[in-house]
Every structure is written in structure tokens, then in C-alpha cells.
Amino acid sequence: MAEATATRSVFDLPGLRQLFLLVGLAGAIAAGLWLVFWSQGPNYATLYSQLSDRETAQVVDALQAAGIPHKLDGPSGSVRVPEAQLREARMRLAAQGLPQSDALGVEMIQKDTGFGTSQFMETARYQLAIETELARTIVKVQGVQGARVHLALPRQSAFVRERRHATASVMLQLYPGRRLEPGQVAAITHLVASSVPDLENHDITVVDQAGNLLSSPDGTDALSISAKQLEYTRSVEDGYTHRIEQLLAPLVGTGRVRAGVTADIDFTVTEQSSENYDPQKQVVRSEQTANEQRMQGDVAMGIPGALSNQPPQTTPAPPAAKQQPAPTPPQPVATNNRATRNFEIDRTVSHVMQPTGTVKRLSVAVILDNKQVVGADGKPTTQALTDKEIERYTALVREAVGFDEKRGDRVEVINASFTSDAPGEPAAAEPWYANPMLRQAARQGGAVLAVLVLALVVLRPIMRTLLAAPRTLPVAVDGAAGDLARDKVTLSGAPGSGGVAGLPNYEQHVAAARNVISQDPKRAAQVVREWVTADG
Numbered sequence: 272m273a274e275a276t277a278t279r280s281v282f283d284l285p286g287l288r289q290l291f292l293l294v295g296l297a298g299a300i301a302a303g304l305w306l307v308f309w310s311q312g313p314n315y316a317t318l319y320s321q322l323s324d325r326e327t328a329q330v331v332d333a334l335q336a337a338g339i340p341h342k343l344d345g346p347s348g349s350v351r352v353p354e355a356q357l358r359e360a361r362m363r364l365a366a367q368g369l370p371q372s373d374a375l376g377v378e379m380i381q382k383d384t385g386f387g388t389s390q391f392m393e394t395a396r397y398q399l400a401i402e403t404e405l406a407r408t409i410v411k412v413q414g415v416q417g418a419r420v421h422l423a424l425p426r427q428s429a430f431v432r433e434r435r436h437a438t439a440s441v442m443l444q445l446y447p448g449r450r451l452e453p454g455q456v457a458a459i460t461h462l463v464a465s466s467v468p469d470l471e472n473h474d475i476t477v478v479d480q481a482g483n484l485l486s487s488p489d490g491t492d493a494l495s496i497s498a499k500q501l502e503y504t505r506s507v508e509d510g511y512t513h514r515i516e517q518l519l520a521p522l523v524g525t526g527r528v529r530a531g532v533t534a535d536i537d538f539t540v541t542e543q544s545s546e547n548y549d550p551q552k553q554v555v556r557s558e559q560t561a562n563e564q565r566m567q568g569d570v571a572m573g574i575p576g577a578l579s580n581q582p583p584q585t586t587p588a589p590p591a592a593k594q595q596p597a598p599t600p601p602q603p604v605a606t607n608n609r610a611t612r613n614f615e616i617d618r619t620v621s622h623v624m625q626p627t628g629t630v631k632r633l634s635v636a637v638i639l640d641n642k643q644v645v646g647a648d649g650k651p652t653t654q655a656l657t658d659k660e661i662e663r664y665t666a667l668v669r670e671a672v673g674f675d676e677k678r679g680d681r682v683e684v685i686n687a688s689f690t691s692d693a694p695g696e697p698a699a700a701e702p703w704y705a706n707p708m709l710r711q712a713a714r715q716g717g718a719v720l721a722v723l724v725l726a727l728v729v730l731r732p733i734m735r736t737l738l739a740a741p742r743t744l745p746v747a748v749d750g751a752a753g754d755l756a757r758d759k760v761t762l763s764g765a766p767g768s769g770g771v772a773g774l775p776n777y778e779q780h781v782a783a784a785r786n787v788i789s790q791d792p793k794r795a796a797q798v799v800r801e802w803v804t805a806d807g
Contacts, residue, residue, distance in 0.1 A: 299729045306718040306725075313353040314711075315342055318360055319370055320349035326370040337363050398422055405466060409441065409459055414451055417444035422467060437470040439463050441477045443485070453502075456485045500538050503628060508532045511672050515637060518671050519664060527640035527689065532672070535632040541625035552617035563607035633680040637668055640689040656686040 318341070319330060327343070330350050334341045339360050342351045352360045364370070402420040409418040419442040425435040441459060445451065460475045477486040487495040511532040519528045639661070641653035656664075665684040674680050788795045 295729065296733055299725050299733075303722045303725055306721050313355060315351040316354040316357045318350045318352045318357065318364075322350065322370055329369050330364060333364055333367055333369055334360060339363075398424060401467070405463055408462065409443070412451075412455060412459065414445055414449040414455070415443055416446045418442065420463065424467070427469075436474055437467055438474045439467065439470060439476070441475065443477065443479050445479055451479075451485060460486055500536070504534055504536050507534045507536065507630070511633070511635070514671050515635070515668055518667060519637070519639070522664070523639055523642065529638045530668075531636045533634040534630055535634075537629050537631045538627050539625070540627055543621075543623045543625070545619075545621050545623075547619040547621075549617040549619075554615045554617075555612055556615040557611075557613040559611040561607075561609035563609075565605035630678070632678050633672055633674070635668060635672055635680075635682045637664070637682075637684045639664060639684065639686050641686065653688060653690075655688075661686060 319326075322330065327350060331341065331343070334350070334352065337360070339352055339356050341360075343349075344351065402422055405420040406418040409415060409420070421440045421442075423438045425437065427434055441463060443451070443459075456477055457472075459477055460472050463475050464470045464472045475486065476484070478484055511534065512530045515530040515532070516528055519530075520526075639656060641655050642660075643651050644654045646652045661684055665682060668674075668684060669682050672680070672682070674682060784795075
């Protein structure tokens with residue numbers, strides 16, 4: 272019986288196989304190191320996307336100045352920063368007014384255009400500069416992400432009748448979930464109208480990215496009037512509701528009162544003119560009287576002519592005689608009295624325009640929660656309100672809304688429990704996979720698992736192959752091969768190893784193997800099976 276010892280080393284393998292094994296080993300180690308570093312690195316989130324080259328350069332310069340690490344995504348034009356520093360980066364960029372649009376405003380006019388520029392091009396550049404500057408200003412309004420302004424400036428004629436007013440349209444890109452208040456839309460229209468000559472507010476159209484008309488060019492159309500009336504009605508109802516809740520909250524507790532008000536508003540426009548006369552009130556405005564009397568002897572007598580117009584001749588008075596009584600004055604023969612009086616009758620002229628938006632009727636509904644009381648065991652419990660308490664709260668509500676029975680107002684106050692006795696459903700908890708710490712831990716655990724799999728599947732077979740232990744091959748030889756049985760045959764091919772004399776080393780190995788297989792095939796099969804089992 273002889274034993275053949277086989278010793279395998281990395282130098283016994285072919286050169287190409289050695290190279291592949293070394294490259295695979297280096298790649299596996301590099302992949303493991305990359306997984307470890309990747310798991311320890313921060314998560315990057317998108318800061319801004321779809322930026323132009325000019326905007327990207329401005330944002331990158333600001334991030335470098337702030338010492339915030341960043342990554343660039345060329346195809347999408349996005350900038351990514353660590354997720355933990357996302358909010359800080361946005362605040363720093365917002366403080367610097369970044370990102371800015373790459374459109375040129377007044378800078379376009381400041382650029383040197385050289386010679387040969389036509390008047391049309393100068394006018395077009397000036398109009399584009401105005402539009403860009405207005406868009407930059409509108410973006411400063413809260414809730415507006417982007418804006419574009421289009422101006423229609425017609426050429427003015429020397430004839431007044433042929434002059435046309437300028438018009439404008441504004442396209443707004445709002446932030447997701449944002450909407451502009453009517454006051455903000457009005458501010459934008461006034462801003463544009465004040466910046467362009469011959470531009471009125473009603474000639475400006477403002478729309479958003481969804482195509483919704485935010486401003487009405489004509490505020491007198493039926494749709495605009497209906498919207499304003501509905502808005503006024505809602506404001507009146509909200510005012511009454513807030514007044515009721517603010518009045519009852521200190522009495523029943525905060526959050527234990529619910530109120531709803533429906534207001535019937537009269538928007539009818541009525542104008543009335545009246546002229547009234549009061550015959551009982553008369554005032555003398557002017558009076559004219561004339562009195563004419565004719566006495567006896569005043570009648571002209573004699574022959575008509577010059578002599579009759581001469582005064583009578585005076586005769587000397589007769590000697591004094593006996594005093595006679597005075598004669599009675601003559602009585603008037605004819606009397607004529609005339610009087611003219613002008614009276615002014617009291618007159619009232621009134622022109623009355625009835626106010627619009629008056630309340631015609633109010634319907635008020637109030638729900639009050641049960642009051643809280645302390646039970647005999649010292650625990651707080653709820654108890655329904657009594658009829659007297661409900662009447663008292665009803666009287667307060669009527670005074671708060673200005674209840675008028677003649678208008679047909681109605682006020683209803685009821686008591687109901689806001690909380691049910693059955694246990695409520697628990698609030699939906701945040702999913703476990705949404706926890707940032709858990710995601711980071713899962714990332715590190717996945718990296719460790721990948722390293723272990725790489726080590727067990729790739730590195731372990733390679734190392735076992737390279738560092739395989741020497742094997743001993745037992746050989747049984749009979750008869751003529753007795754001399755060979757006493758030798759130890761090694762498969763390593765080292766110099767000085769035993770073998771058949773006069774044959775090369777390789778052929779000695781082959782001859783010895785054939786001899787063993789022919790003498791004891793079962794033993795040879797067992798040895799091969801052990802080799803296969805050992806190599807895995």
C-alpha cells in the first residue's frame with residue numbers, strides 16, 4: 272500500500288484562472304467596501320429640479336459658499352442635497368432670492384447692440400424688458416411661483432378718435448395647493464396698470480396655470496355680480512356665526528358650541544323720487560294793494576280847452592261876518608280798492624335710493640354640548656342642559672344676531688352630546704416604514720447582509736479553492752509493481768519526487784494513476800468522491 276500526496280497552491284493553477292480569481296476577489300472586496308460606505312452616507316433629496324444652466328450655477332455657488340454638500344443631476348437639471356440639510360438649504364437660497372429666472376430685463380437694454388439696430392427692434396427690446404421686470408415683481412407676491420406678462424401696446428395715432436388703450440395679460444404659476452385672494456389679484460392688476468401708460472385695470476386679464484380666470488375684465492357682468500353677492504352673503508353669515516360662538520364659548524366651554532347662520536340678503540336696487548304739497552302750510556310770499564277814491568267836485572267842468580285848465584282866480588276875502596259853523600267834508604262819490612297776494616305752498620321733493628345688501632331674514636341653528644359636572648365619586652361626567660338653561664342661551668343668541676320677529680327670523684337652540692359613549696376608533700398611526708431612523712437602520716442592515724452574502728457566496732469558495740489542504744492518495748500495488756508500491760507518489764510535480772524512472776514527471780503521474788485505477792478501481796473512485804466532496 273502506497274500513499275500519493277497532492278498539494279495544491281495558487282501557483283499550480285493556470286495563469287488565466289489565477290488572474291480571474293484575483294480580479295474576482297478584488298471586486299468582491301471593493302463591492303463590500305462600497306456597500307459599507309454607502310450605508311453610512313446621508314440620504315440625498317431633490318432641492319430644485321428643471322433649472323436652467325444659469326440658475327443651476329447660481330444655486331451651486333450659493334451652496335458652496337454655505338458649505339452644504341450637493342450633487343448635480345445633468346439630464347433633469349436638478350440639484351440634490353442631504354435630506355437633513357434640505358430645509359436649511361432652501362432657507363439660505365430664499366434669503367438670497369434664488370433661484371432667479373434667467374430672462375433678461377433691464378439688463379437687455381444695457382447690453383451693447385452695436386450699429387444698425389432698427390427702431391422696431393429697439394421698441395421690441397424695450398417692451399420685452401418691461402414684461403420681464405413686471406414678471407420679476409409679480410413673483411415676489413406670496414403664493415406665486417412664476418409669472419409671465421404679455422403687453423399689447425398699440426401705436427398711438429394723432430387723431431383722438433382713433434387712439435386705442437393698451438391691454439395686458441398675466442399668466443401665474445402658483446405653488447401646489449396655493450390660491451390667491453381677491454385682494455392679491457387686485458393688487459397685481461393695479462401694479463401692472465400703474466407701470467404701463469394708457470393701461471386701465473379693466474383691460475388686464477389674470478389667469479393661473481390651470482386656466483382659471485382670476486380677474487374679471489368687466490366687473491359689471493352678471494357672473495361677477497353674482498360672485499360678489501355670494502361672497503358678501505358668506506361674510507355676513509360668518510360674522511354672525513363667529514359672534515354667537517364667541518358669546519357662548521365662555522359659558523359652555525371652548526369647542527362645545529356649534530352655530531350655523533343662513534342669511535337672506537336683499538340685493539335689490541331701488542330708487543324713489545317724490546314731491547309732496549301740504550295745503551295746511553301757506554306762507555305769503557308777496558302782497559300788492561291799491562286804494563282809489565273819487566270826491567265830489569273833482570269832476571272837470573267847463574268848456575274843454577286851455578281856459579278850463581287854468582287855475583281859478585282868487586278874490587279878496589269878504590269882510591268878517593258873523594262866524595259860521597265849519598262845513599262837513601264832502602263824502603267820496605266812488606271808492607276802488609285792489610289787493611294782490613302771492614302765497615307759497617309747502618312742497619317737499621325727495622330722492623331716496625334704498626340700500627342694497629339688507630338682511631331680509633335670518634335662520635340661526637345652535638347646538639350645545641352637554642355640560643360637565645363632577646359626580647359623587649369625584650370623576651367628571653356630562654349632564655344634559657335644562658330647559659331653563661336652553662331658554663337663557665336662546666335669548667342670548669337672539670340678542671347677538673339682532674332678532675326681529677317682523678322679518679320672520681328664526682332661532683333654534685338644542686342640546687346634544689358631542690362625544691358618543693362608544694370608544695372611538697384610534698387615530699391612524701404613521702406607517703412603520705415611514706420612520707426615517709428605521710429607514711436608515713434598514714439601509715445599514717441591508718448593506719451588512721449584502722456583505723455577508725458576498726463573503727459566503729463569492730469569497731468563501733475562492734479562498735477554499737486557493738487554500739485547499741494537501742490530499743493523500745492510498746495506492747495498492749501487487750506483483751511486478753512491488754517497487755512502485757513502496758514509493759510515495761506526489762501530484763505536485765516537485766523535483767525529486769518518486770516515480771517511474773526514465774519518464775517525465777507528468778507522464779509518471781499519469782502512469783501511476785492508471786496503475787492504481789487498474790489495480791483498485793473502487794478505491795480510486797472513493798478518492799475522487801472525497802475530492803469532490805471537499806471542494807464543495
